[in-house]
Amino acid sequence: MSLLKVEGLTTAFKTSRGEITAIEDVSFTLGEREILGIVGESGSGKSVTALTIMGLLPNPPARVASGEVRFDGKVLTRLSDTRMQKVRGSGIAMVFQEPMTSLNPVFTIGEQLMETLRAHERLSPRAQRERAVEILTRVGIPSAAQRLGDYPHQLSGGQRQRVMIAIALSCRPRLLIADEPTTALDVTIQAQILDLLMDLRDEFGMAIMIITHNMGVIAQTADRVLVMYAGRIVEEAPIEALFERPTHPYTRGLLECVPSLDQDRARLAAIPGTLPDPARRPRGCRYAPRCALRIEACTTAIPPLLGIEAEHAAACIRAIPA
Amino acid sequence: MTPLVDAVALEKHFASGEGALLARRAGRLRAVDGVSLRIAHGETLGLVGESGCGKSTLGRLLIRLTEPSAGAIFFEGEEITRLSTKALREKRRAMQIIFQDPYGALNPRMSVEDIIMEPLLIHGAKRDAPTRQKVSEMLDLVGLPKHARDRFPHEFSGGQRQRIGIARALVLRPKLVVCDEPVSALDVSVQAQIVNLLQDLQSELRLTYLFIAHDLSVVKHISNRVAVMYLGKLVEIAEKRELYRKPLHPYTQALIAAVPVAHPANRASARAGRVRLPGDVPSALHPPTGCRFHTRCPHAMAICRAEEPKIAEPVAGHHVACHLIGPS
Numbered sequence: 001m002s003l004l005k006v007e008g009l010t011t012a013f014k015t016s017r018g019e020i021t022a023i024e025d026v027s028f029t030l031g032e033r034e035i036l037g038i039v040g041e042s043g044s045g046k047s048v049t050a051l052t053i054m055g056l057l058p059n060p061p062a063r064v065a066s067g068e069v070r071f072d073g074k075v076l077t078r079l080s081d082t083r084m085q086k087v088r089g090s091g092i093a094m095v096f097q098e099p100m101t102s103l104n105p106v107f108t109i110g111e112q113l114m115e116t117l118r119a120h121e122r123l124s125p126r127a128q129r130e131r132a133v134e135i136l137t138r139v140g141i142p143s144a145a146q147r148l149g150d151y152p153h154q155l156s157g158g159q160r161q162r163v164m165i166a167i168a169l170s171c172r173p174r175l176l177i178a179d180e181p182t183t184a185l186d187v188t189i190q191a192q193i194l195d196l197l198m199d200l201r202d203e204f205g206m207a208i209m210i211i212t213h214n215m216g217v218i219a220q221t222a223d224r225v226l227v228m229y230a231g232r233i234v235e236e237a238p239i240e241a242l243f244e245r246p247t248h249p250y251t252r253g254l255l256e257c258v259p260s261l262d263q264d265r266a267r268l269a270a271i272p273g274t275l276p277d278p279a280r281r282p283r284g285c286r287y288a289p290r291c292a293l294r295i296e297a298c299t300t301a302i303p304p305l306l307g308i309e310a311e312h313a314a315a316c317i318r319a320i321p322a
Numbered sequence: 323m324t325p326l327v328d329a330v331a332l333e334k335h336f337a338s339g340e341g342a343l344l345a346r347r348a349g350r351l352r353a354v355d356g357v358s359l360r361i362a363h364g365e366t367l368g369l370v371g372e373s374g375c376g377k378s379t380l381g382r383l384l385i386r387l388t389e390p391s392a393g394a395i396f397f398e399g400e401e402i403t404r405l406s407t408k409a410l411r412e413k414r415r416a417m418q419i420i421f422q423d424p425y426g427a428l429n430p431r432m433s434v435e436d437i438i439m440e441p442l443l444i445h446g447a448k449r450d451a452p453t454r455q456k457v458s459e460m461l462d463l464v465g466l467p468k469h470a471r472d473r474f475p476h477e478f479s480g481g482q483r484q485r486i487g488i489a490r491a492l493v494l495r496p497k498l499v500v501c502d503e504p505v506s507a508l509d510v511s512v513q514a515q516i517v518n519l520l521q522d523l524q525s526e527l528r529l530t531y532l533f534i535a536h537d538l539s540v541v542k543h544i545s546n547r548v549a550v551m552y553l554g555k556l557v558e559i560a561e562k563r564e565l566y567r568k569p570l571h572p573y574t575q576a577l578i579a580a581v582p583v584a585h586p587a588n589r590a591s592a593r594a595g596r597v598r599l600p601g602d603v604p605s606a607l608h609p610p611t612g613c614r615f616h617t618r619c620p621h622a623m624a625i626c627r628a629e630e631p632k633i634a635e636p637v638a639g640h641h642v643a644c645h646l647i648g649p650s
Contacts, residue, residue: 041509142601156602157373186372187536188599191580195593213510216582220589239586257514259543260584261566267521268543270514274479290511 002029003207004053004175008067009077011045011052014060017279021065022048023231027305030175035201035208037222037239039215039254043275044228046211050177052077054094055084072174090120093168095161097180102164103152109136109163110148113170120171135166139196158189165196172204179211194220215254219243224311227251230276230286233305237312247314250287285316293318324399325360326498326530327384332357332393334379349607353379355554356393358633361498366524366531368545368562370538370577374606375551377534381500384532385417386410397498415445418491422503424483428475434461435471438489445494460489463526464519481512485519492523500532505540517544538581542566547639550574553606553614556633560640570642572597573615613645621646 009026012019023045030036040046051057053069055076069076071091076084088094096102104112113135114128123131129148136144139162152160161181168176178197182190198221201208210221218225218239225242227235227250235248246252256269273290276282282289284299291298297317305313334354354376361367361384371377382388384395386402394403402413418441421427428437438457439449447453461470464485475483484504491499501520505513517540523529535541541548542562549559550571558571569575576597583592599618604610610617616626623645631643 041511158602186603187538188372188576188580189602190582191596192598194582195596195598214582215510216584219584219586220582220592222586243585243587254510257511259517259539261539261542261578261581262584265543268514268517270518271511272515274481274512275509 003032003034003072004030004209005070006049006053006067007070009049009052009069010065010067011048011057011062012065013062015279020278021231022062022278023052023228026067026228026233028226028233028236030207030209032174033201033205033207035198035210035221035223037218037225038209038211038228039213039218039225040228041213041275043230043278045231046228047179049228050094050179050209050211054088054092054177055079055081056088056094089116089173090171091173092175092177093171093173094177094179095164095168095181097183100152100157100160103160105152108149108151109155110150113148113163113167116167116170131170132166135170136163139163139166139169139200140192141166156189157185158192161185161189161193162196165193165200169200169204173206175207175209176200177209177211180213181210182217183212183214190217197221215258227254230281231278232286232302232315234287234316235314236305241309241312245309245312247308247312247319248287248316249291249293249318251314253290291318323363325396326363326398327359327361327532328396328399329360329384330358330394330396332380332383332395333391334376334383334388335391351606352554352609353606354383354390357551357554357556358393359549359556359559361530361532363497364524364528364530365546366533366544368541368548369532369534369551370536370541370548371551372536372577372603374553374603376554376606377551378502380551381419381502381532381534385414385419385498385500387419411445415494416497417500418494418496418498419500419502420484420487420491420504422506424480424487424507425475427487428483430475433472433474434466434486437475437486438471438493441490441494456493457489460493463492463523464489479512480508481515484508484516488516488519488523492527492529495527496529498530498532500534502534503536504533506535506537513540520544538578550577553603553609555614555643556641557615557644558640558642560637560642564637564640568637568640570636570640570647571615571644572619572621572646576618613643 007027010021011023012021026049038046064077110132113132117128117131133144141147141162182193222239224238226233229250235251246255253271257271271290284301285303288294288298303315303317305315307313332354336351336353369377383390394401435457438460442453466485505516533544545562548562548565550557552573558574569578576599579596583589597620601618604617612628613626613631616622625645631645633641633643634647635641636647
């Protein structure tokens, strides 16, 4: 049985230009210990998907217009705020892109870590301290006992992200959602954090949902991948299949437009055009205006996700099965 | 042949805490510390390094947007370090910059036409038909539609705004363009358009680029040579294929190894072969003694802690500052 099951999820926002759907009809599952990558560019809906699962979007302006999120048998989209609070932390934890703004600048990292421990578990102050040191050490903070009294500004960006991961891990969640966890970090630190996440999965047996715009981060970590574009899933595949047999023209474009260290290209295969404005999305396939394979039928109806091979589906009427 | 740019022992120190409310203690931050490099006519020199290494400061020093604390800059053989403001303004025609943030770099109250025209007006042009014609040519050159001229920056996407920034930088027909992280803020699918545009413009207008970025793949793609900085020092510089195939400095090796794999099949081997750099970049306010990289270097020896390595040239055109290599 899957740990997380998202079905037909549509999240809408009230804006001055009317109601806009940030994600539409998003369905997927996530198994125990699985690392699911969600890749997409700005406006793809990848972060809104995560925040909807976490119940962290304020209503209004946001609302779940349809669909449901099922985690460990419970329908999260129907839980009260108090009960959802219990799920956050011990069931699902989240790590954000900007570790500076996610930490409270006026409390020490020890206080922030122990606050989370207290909220979910009854522990003596001494046991809290010991657990905090143990977790910080595990995520790679050197001389952790001495660092408990440090304030966030005294840490480097990479260390702050480690502290965020420590806080997320402190209640032993079964699912960790990491939203662009390495985007603000330098490349050598990014490599350390990605390695850490993979080690933690192996060690604690939790599932991880990693959200990124970077195909390299996906290639480095994910077992299975969802590709999102303009609020919809356009392709879903196991990691090898996605890189070996990318099917949606957008996925192929994404893989080809970035230069790689392994090969030299005289020219990059750029995707023409720009990402659609969420308030003025094109009719039919959202990618059609930028797609080289576009035919008239592409602009009349939104293509459904169709299976190509086992566990591999693409939302494209021009997709040629492998 | 005289290089277009010849920088000799450039230094830039900032008084730390200057003007800051919470100045903790006075110190000197050596953002750029004794960097010498040359840029040939028509080449693209890539400049990489992690945040705080001084790469952006170096870019600004070369065109004197920031005043150097010491050292000299020669542009087409002429020293520009001591030029008067007026003489420098004349030189600026030949040296321009493209910024990372296409949102912050454009005045939101100016129309696209005014933005692109401004450098021409500063350099004495009149608001007349020929000047407007130049704006039209620039719009065309960077791939913006004609009707863009009367619109304002907020009406454009990030990629289009970067095109406006490029048009403004190139309207004076400069020789050198410092590209400071020009694609880092853009969506992946748009990055490639801008990289291609920069390459097209380079061959069409015979431009020389200093391309500053933290993305090693993009730098490899666009550059002829690549320079690597660490904590204010230039640690390695070489022709790009040479640098990526045979990086000599342990820091360069670690940087390249840290780039995420392009294909999941290489995941395990990349991870096994990765030199894991312990810890973070030390503070530039209190840089380590000797070689600044020694606190993170897997090969650090006694001499590395005591003595700063000199730049050696073990292979023609390949310069590196490391005690493991060359005369020590």
